[in-house]
Structure formats: C-alpha cells, structure tokens
Amino acid sequence: MKKIYLFIIIIMVSILAACSQQSSGSNDQEKQSEEVESQTTNQASAKDTDEKKVNEINLTAKEVKWTLSPDKTITAWTYNGTVPGEQIRVKEGELVRVNLTNELDKPVTIHWHGVPVPNTEDGIPGVTQDAIVPGKTYTYEFVANTPGTYWYHSHQNGVEQIDKGLYGTFIVEPKKGVNVDRDYTLVLDEWESGNEGHGMDMEGMDMGDMDNMANHSESEGSSMMGHDMSSYDIFTINGKTYKENKPLIVKKGDKVKLRFVNAGYMVHKIHIPVDYKVTHVDGQKVNNPEIQKGSVLEVAPGERYDIKFIADGSGDFTIDCHGEMDAAKDMKIDVVYKEGNGKKIEHSQPSTKVDLTTLGEDAEAQFTLEDEFDVEYTMDLGTKMDMSNEDMGMAWTINGETYPNVPPLKIDKGDKVKVTLTNNSMDESTHPMHLHGHFFQVLSKNGQPLEGSPIIKDTLNVKPGETYEVAFIADNPGNWLFHCHDLHHASSGMVMLVKYNNFEEFYTDTGKVDNKPQ
Missing domain, CATH: 2.60.40.420 (Cupredoxins -  blue copper proteins)
Structure with a gap:
C-alpha cells in the first residue's frame, strides 16, 4: 500500500508540475485564486519520495488555555494544543509531510527554522506562500537531509504569534541514531503576563519607567526605546515556570543529551552546574568539544545548543538562568536521579562562560579568511x-x-x-x-x-x-x-x-x- 500511495503522489506531482506554489506552481491568476481556496502544497519531487519513509504529521493551530505558573493561566496559540507544540522527530533522509490546519481567527504559517528546506517550503507569507487563512489546511513537504536540533514557528506576524506560543521543536536524528540514554529538549521563552497585545503603552509612564527600560542588561535583550522588554515578567522552560515543571529523570551512568532552544526574544544565560560538553551549535557538530566545568551557556533568540554530560551519581542539581530580571528565577528545572539518595549539588556561582570562538578543536573547514569570494x-x-x-x-x-x-x-x-x-x-x-x-x-x-x-x-x-x-x-x-x-x-x-x-x-x-x- 505504501508503494502504491507513493506512486500516486509521484503521478500527481508530475501532472501538477506547471501549477502554482500552493496548488501547482504557475502564475496563472485563475489558478492563484483557486490556491487561496485549497490552501495546499506538495513540493517534494518524485525522486525524493521514492522508497523513502514518509512521516505524515497533522498539526492544528488553535487557541487553548495554558498554565504558565501556579498563578497565571493565559490564552495561548498552539500547534496541537501545547506549548511548545508537538515535537516532530524524524530520521535523516526521511520524507516529512506536515498538514497544518488553521483553527485560529488569523492567518498562520510554519517556518522550519534552521532546516535547509526547498524555498517553496520556507513558510514566509508574501515571499514563498500566502499565509494559511482560518479554516484551511496547507501541506508542507520536504526531505530531512541534515541531522540536528531545529524548531518550527509561524512566520506570519511572528512577533505576536510566536509570543503567543505558536512554535514547536523539530529533531532530525542521524541515520545511525543518537548515542545517548536520555534525550531532553528544553525550550526557553518569556511572556507578558499583563499584556494581551504586544505594543507599548506610553500613558502613565514617567522618567523612572524610562530609566528602568534603559538600564536592563544586554542579556535580556533590552532597548532604550522600542518595545518595553520589562513587560516580559514570566520566564519559562517548555512553557512552564519552575513550580509547574516536572524534573528531568536520569540514572547513574546515563549519557544525557540536552537540547536548548531559545524561542523568545531575549538572550538567556543558562547555568549547568556539572561537567558537560557542547556537542552541537544550531544542530551542527563541534569538533572534539572540551569539558565545560559548570560554565554559563548564553543562548540567543533562535539559537540552539546541544550539550552532553554523564550522570555520575554525585547528586541532583538544578539548571537555571542567571539573568538580572526578577523573572529569571523561574527559568529553571531540576535534574533528579531515579534511584538517588536525594543529595543535591551545591549551586555555586559560575566563573566561566562558553566561548564560541574557542569552542572545540581546530579542523579542516569549508572556508578560510584567505579564500577568494565571489x-x-x-x-x-x-x-x-x-x-x-x-x-x-x-x-x-x-x-x-x-x-x-x-x-x-x-x-x-x-x-x-x-x-x-x-x-x-x-x-x-x-x-x-x-x-x-x-x-x-x-x-x-x-x-x-x-x-x-x-x-x-x-x-x-x-x-x-x-x-x-x-x-x-x-x-x-x-x-x-x-x-x-x-x-x-x-x-x-x-x-x-x-x-x-x-x-x-x-x-x-x-x-x-x-x-x-x-
């Protein structure tokens, strides 16, 4: 049945090769009018689909009530009802087909952040597609050729839609698999508890308020003018503050992989108080990474960092955020031994931070500064x-x-x-x-x-x-x-x-x- 289904897809793609991006690819105005009605696309080539495993995922953009903290429940925009949205996990070389149905009252899209998809699948309204209007379904299709930690999010009015929770994580495992015992994804974000919209209210602001805005540290992404970043007063990991989050469970001897994804708009300084290695940045391998002895890891908006550590049994510990804003204290999560004695590692003040320019060991690279560039x-x-x-x-x-x-x-x-x-x-x-x-x-x-x-x-x-x-x-x-x-x-x-x-x-x-x- 699978081969028959794939054969039908191949025939359909061949027949529709001259149509517009959402229905078949031509610039014919009549066809484009039909696009908005159908809101579908199917861009993988026949050779890409042949004999590949097909991962078909149905996502629904919808509004739900979401509890951020014990005293704060918000109306969130989600993919499949959770923040982050459903994690999509596939193997290198497999076909990904995502059917996105929009049940919100605004148009949406999906951008596959970091994934080198064909341009047709990039999810940019007004550049690669029309945004998906309420009530319609649209299909993204591509081959996941590059292993790594990625994420997906709406690129339609993203400044508001991502703020409301419209994002999820996308993991492409190498063909040989991931050689770890535990694999956890930790998505960092910040929220405005008292602001249903995301503009700035100038009424009632005095010079003290302005000074407060100007004095926020760079780690929290502040600007002297523009959006008032001090309004982000709830920081979360995986859509929850510390009291709402369940601990990460490990056993002595486990090889543990943590994937950090920043879905917010501020840089977050994450302290991991054990020896660890930074194995990947933005999903791409670091050559022979050195041990970081409790170093602070700065994760900027859109970035991803994978780390690995061995659960040596020395005690439970807490991963936390070292930021200046009050909300930073809630961006933390416990790592707890399944059969441990409850002993907890002391959370000392870190003295070092991960330096991207000296990370790992030198190796042959695609480019050098001496190259001639076109x-x-x-x-x-x-x-x-x-x-x-x-x-x-x-x-x-x-x-x-x-x-x-x-x-x-x-x-x-x-x-x-x-x-x-x-x-x-x-x-x-x-x-x-x-x-x-x-x-x-x-x-x-x-x-x-x-x-x-x-x-x-x-x-x-x-x-x-x-x-x-x-x-x-x-x-x-x-x-x-x-x-x-x-x-x-x-x-x-x-x-x-x-x-x-x-x-x-x-x-x-x-x-x-x-x-x-x-």
Whole structure:
C-alpha cells in the first residue's frame, strides 16, 4: 500500500508540475485564486519520495488555555494544543509531510527554522506562500537531509504569534541514531503576563519607567526605546515556570543529551552546574568539544545548543538562568536521579562562560579568511527614528534602510559568499541574525579568526559593537530572508532578502491574504 500511495503522489506531482506554489506552481491568476481556496502544497519531487519513509504529521493551530505558573493561566496559540507544540522527530533522509490546519481567527504559517528546506517550503507569507487563512489546511513537504536540533514557528506576524506560543521543536536524528540514554529538549521563552497585545503603552509612564527600560542588561535583550522588554515578567522552560515543571529523570551512568532552544526574544544565560560538553551549535557538530566545568551557556533568540554530560551519581542539581530580571528565577528545572539518595549539588556561582570562538578543536573547514569570494557584502545593523513606526518611533535598519526597502543581496547559484555583520545600533541592543535556507561558517570575530572548531550556524548573536565575518555557499536557490530574530527588531525593519539570480519564481502574492512576513 505504501508503494502504491507513493506512486500516486509521484503521478500527481508530475501532472501538477506547471501549477502554482500552493496548488501547482504557475502564475496563472485563475489558478492563484483557486490556491487561496485549497490552501495546499506538495513540493517534494518524485525522486525524493521514492522508497523513502514518509512521516505524515497533522498539526492544528488553535487557541487553548495554558498554565504558565501556579498563578497565571493565559490564552495561548498552539500547534496541537501545547506549548511548545508537538515535537516532530524524524530520521535523516526521511520524507516529512506536515498538514497544518488553521483553527485560529488569523492567518498562520510554519517556518522550519534552521532546516535547509526547498524555498517553496520556507513558510514566509508574501515571499514563498500566502499565509494559511482560518479554516484551511496547507501541506508542507520536504526531505530531512541534515541531522540536528531545529524548531518550527509561524512566520506570519511572528512577533505576536510566536509570543503567543505558536512554535514547536523539530529533531532530525542521524541515520545511525543518537548515542545517548536520555534525550531532553528544553525550550526557553518569556511572556507578558499583563499584556494581551504586544505594543507599548506610553500613558502613565514617567522618567523612572524610562530609566528602568534603559538600564536592563544586554542579556535580556533590552532597548532604550522600542518595545518595553520589562513587560516580559514570566520566564519559562517548555512553557512552564519552575513550580509547574516536572524534573528531568536520569540514572547513574546515563549519557544525557540536552537540547536548548531559545524561542523568545531575549538572550538567556543558562547555568549547568556539572561537567558537560557542547556537542552541537544550531544542530551542527563541534569538533572534539572540551569539558565545560559548570560554565554559563548564553543562548540567543533562535539559537540552539546541544550539550552532553554523564550522570555520575554525585547528586541532583538544578539548571537555571542567571539573568538580572526578577523573572529569571523561574527559568529553571531540576535534574533528579531515579534511584538517588536525594543529595543535591551545591549551586555555586559560575566563573566561566562558553566561548564560541574557542569552542572545540581546530579542523579542516569549508572556508578560510584567505579564500577568494565571489560576493562580499557588508551588513551594518543600525537604528534610526521613524515616527510612523509603532515602537516609539524606533526602527532597526540594515545599511540604513528598513524592510522592504533594504536592497537585496543578489547571488548566483554556486557563489562563495562572505558577509560582514557589524552591530552599530545606538540603542545597544543585541541582534541574533538568522539566515533562512543555508548554514554559514563563522570566520572571525572583531577581526580575529576563530581558534577552535569550525563553527557552522544559521543564527548568530551580534552584540553591541561587535563585528563578525561569516561565509556560505549559495547552494539552495530561492528568495530567502536574512533578519534579526529579536522579532521586535525584525518587525520594525531589520530584514533583508537574499535573492538568487535567474531563479524561476514560483509564487505571486494573490492579494487575497494580509501577508505579514514578520
């Protein structure tokens, strides 16, 4: 039956090869009108589907009551009724087919954050598809070729929809499997308990309030102007504060893997008070990682870090957040031995933090600073005043412009591309920059080449005054976003397109949906 089903899919794809992105791929206006009614797509090629295991997942975007803490229940937007949404876990090389039904009253999408999917499956309203209108179902389909820790989230008005809980995790296991005894995913996020919307209320604010905003530390993603980050007064792991979370259970001798995913808009300093190794960044391997002796791990918005430790039986312990805001105290979770004696490791003040530039050991890499690149691009991350902007007149810019007025980075397939990112924002905010559809290698920080393992990422946190050089190969044709994953910054302008020359366009905005790519 499976082969017959796959054969039918192959025939359908062949017949529909000339149609539009949501129904069959053509730019015919009549067909596009039909797209909005059907809200479906099927993009995997016949050769991709042949003889592959098919993972078919049904997700429903819906509203539920969700308990964050013992004294706070909110109305959350979810995939399948939980925050985070249902975890999708597949093996390398398998086909993923996700049917998303929208039961919310607003259009939604799914973006597969970090996964190098075909451009048709990237989930960007107004760029790769129309957002999925209420009551409709849309199908995403791709082959999961790259193992790693990823996540998925709505990219339709993401600054609000992710804030409401519309995200989940996506794990691609290597073909040989994951060589651990325990495998836990920990999603970091922050919430506004007293704000159903996400704008800023200026009424009643005095200078003390303004000073308070200006004095928040960079670890909590603050800005002197713009969205009031102090309104995020509940921090969670897996959608729950400490008192609502169940402990992570281990046994003595277990090899334990923890996957940290930051789904929020602030950098979180996570303290793991045992010896551990950082094995992966953004799902990609670190070469021969060294032991971190209780070091603090900074996880920026959109980033993922995998760590591994051996449960040596020395005692239960707590993983917590070392932040300055009061809410940080609730971003913690216990690790408890199944057959332990209840002894707890003392939680001492950490003296070191994980340094991306010296992580692991040197090894041969795809790029070096001495390479000749086909395209070199400088990206100045800045700010400017724009009184038409909702965030108190503050706009975040790329080379002085805001999206969609930022000129695109144009490249050819096969190009070796180097991008220099510098954070010159006058509000001293951090910018976790995320490139869709590609991984990039981090070459240097502040002019100094990396000393450790080659670091391959899709999201890189650029702090005030910092400059990074990164490089990637143009191997995935399409129209791709490159943007800040503090989505307050993205929705206020810090977005650009990476456009392949001679790319055959498959999508035209129908004008029937209010597409909001950020």
